[in-house]
Amino acid sequence: MITARALPGLPEVRPSDDLAALLAQARGGRFAPGEVLVIAHKVVSKAEGRVVDLAGVQPSPRALELAAVLGKEDPRHVEVVLRETAEVVRAERGVLISRTRHGFVCANAGVDASNAAGAGELIMLPVDPDGSARALRAALAGHPAVVIADSFGRAWRHGQCDVAVGIAGLAPLEDWRGRADAHGRELHATWIAIADQAAAAADLARGGKDAGEPAVVLTGLERHVTEADGPGAAELVRGRDEDLFG
């Protein structure tokens, strides 16, 4: 059985706050072996100071041009997105889809204003979300597996699902390719994104986007939890050269 339980809301997280200490306090004790802690990336980003004040941003000519094309109100926001962008994948119909420096393909390079503490502030993804997950895992008593999550839209489907952008101690993928199904027949295309499904399950346990419950503890995933931190969310990134939709 899988369980997903939101921890009590954290106090507002500020740059250089000790996020592990805040999470330990919310947990009220050690994490148990095999537990998975899923955290919305925003609190990680805030603790790491990955927040930018729009007042200090000067839009580049390219940001001004893209903002005009997209009908975006604030070219400074586009400027921040471009700074986080390795490649603009699509810019049309009011939507800017980027490949981030980490290789994630998502709207606005993961830059978001919602749940930022101050007006005119934008939150970026952590610089190295796998590293952030590893550091949190090391700092937390009981060393749970850690998944840092963000909400991504999907091609061809409405709505967003939470996915893993940083992972430590959880197998990102479970590979059944070449293994046999219940009838002994080879399973051809079964390669399961365990960590993304864990992020999605955790999001369901939150009270809602206004509830301020960034941290969720999952149990029942013991067979995917690893002693080593493992390859991280980098293993979930499909490179430009192997994707059919680049």
Next chain:
Amino acid sequence: MITARALPGLPEVRPSDDLAALLAQARGGRFAPGEVLVIAHKVVSKAEGRVVDLAGVQPSPRALELAAVLGKEDPRHVEVVLRETAEVVRAERGVLISRTRHGFVCANAGVDASNAAGAGELIMLPVDPDGSARALRAALAGHPAVVIADSFGRAWRHGQCDVAVGIAGLAPLEDWRGRADAHGRELHATWIAIADQAAAAADLARGGKDAGEPAVVLTGLERHVTEADGPGAAELVRGRDEDLFG
């Protein structure tokens, strides 16, 4: 808190089996109000006779041509995929991505050999998965919400996540657009694919692709469960005209 618990494996499901009766037996009683039953589409498809024996399939010239382009061993398999396909979205690098007649974009139009009962048999998606979900909900004591799930690959990410292809009694999406976050700031891009996340959470509760556990019961989603069957998974389909990646 969310819980996801796999029901005991069903016996092998055959065309015109009473799937609701088999599920009720596996459940060992009525479903409780607010529970969500997530079922792998394959057992629904089998009960509905959506199985085709390759021995009786004659590949069309287009299937022969595509099979050659893709390096697929069996043009009859490609023929079955094409019969389920409204539009070929991509055919390259050995992968055939279709828009199905339902509007889903996925590999091989959802046609799959794994977990088929007989050698040389392929399983297709139900003809009307939302209708299948509604019929199951109506037939099950306690009338749980029903989600029919399949594993879809994703653009730009490795691995597959389970998504909802049929829904009855669960809100497919939760719309926070225009509502306020924990700081009273408007949430711009928050439109959550609840039913897809429920499908993903349920998949984590299965023992594995060889465990033969197609049915999973979720609790904790009461706020998304509706008395009416609702719009179904059709609401999750992003149409050709609104997608940036068609």
